[in-house]
């Protein structure tokens with residue numbers, strides 16, 4: 001056995017990271033537009049004002065996708081491009097841009113996967129408290145209805161949220177992402193709950209207006225890796241992965257963000273420390289949150305190695321000289337075995353890896369090409385593990401490489417390059433890297449050459 005015949009091979013991007021055109025055609029401001037203006041927040045003072053200028057170059061980019069041979073493209077829709085104030089007045093030019101993109105994708109035989117929220121929250125709604133406001137799920141629902149009523153099944157796959165853990169964790173705990181405001185659990189837990197409610201409302205709306213569309217969700221986590229595969233170690237790793245017992249690190253928990261949606265309940269251990277911060281009627285809301293979805297997306301870049309000690313998984317320190325990517329993340333290919341395996345066991349839904357990839361120190365060589373053997377090696381190792389998870393019975397439906405092209409890497413600006421396509425930000429010239437041709441071959445052979 002190998003990857004399924006209809007395996008979805010794709011690549012992913014996000015609106016703020018590639019589109020640019022921040023001030024064009026009636027788009028409203030979002031919290032990333034605002035955050036990038038604050039001195040010292042983004043490396044080198046970079047902003048997404050122009051980014052990869054994808055807003056104007058989408059045709060060229062889709063042509064590259066076709067050359068790459070991806071079956072599916074995951075992009076995100078900018079809320080404030082559709083509703084400049086977050087609610088109320090619709091911006092037809094915003095809808096038109098995504099309509100053109102979707103048409104171009106379809107004309108080239110590429111299936112759209114649209115993420116409805118990838119962090120670029122409308123500024124006007126932030127002024128009203130953002131996800132802390134109890135009306136925030138309704139605001140999101142209004143936006144989703146606007147999009148889905150317009151596109152219906154023309155977008156055959158919708159993903160509600162990208163990495164809600166990072167929205168809260170990086171935005172309000174570590175504060176290195178927009179809006180960069182430090183908050184405590186009595187605010188964070190209700191915010192997370194509002195995001196989960198917004199997800200539930202979005203799923204209901206999509207079912208109503210696009211009954212044929214498939215619906216997924218794209219949270220992220222660092223899977224816990226039991227290196228020796230010994231039964232006790234595996235059990236301890238599973239417990240650690242899904243355990244919620246830390247009053248700070250709960251924000252990164254795959255189960256706090258996954259159980260309410262798929263299992264209709266918050267994890268018991270987490271409730272013991274966080275239940276007091278949930279709204280009184282939270283159990284009522286769980287019915288809304290627990291809408292059936294069609295696939296469980298997951299963004300996985302790295303995992304944590306553990307050993308078992310008296311039934312408990314204890315983190316192993318990084319080995320001296322451990323392999324790592326340019327951004328500094330450890331290279332742990334088994335994350336793409338244990339993550340999907342554990343998630344499939346728990347949620348029993350088809351798993352799609354909605355993001356995986358790395359940043360390298362890419363540059364154009366004297367021969368005019370971009371040689372990125374580290375990316376090829378990384379993707380090869382991770383994909384082999386994913387294949388093994390599929391062979392061992394996990395239902396793996398697809399894989400989206402992050403990212404189609406180099407782009408605005410949030411607080412790191414343009415310093416880190418995650419793309420299969422090199423972007424020269426001065427000229428906007430695109431150069432496919434060696435990994436682009438390698439991935440193209442993997443797709444052609446459905447992973448048989450790995």
Ligand code: GCO
Pocket residue numbers: 014017162163166220299355402409410418
């Ligand atoms: C995320 C986001 C992407 C990032 C990528 C690399 O996972 O953080 O979804 O927007 O750019 O992950 O950090």
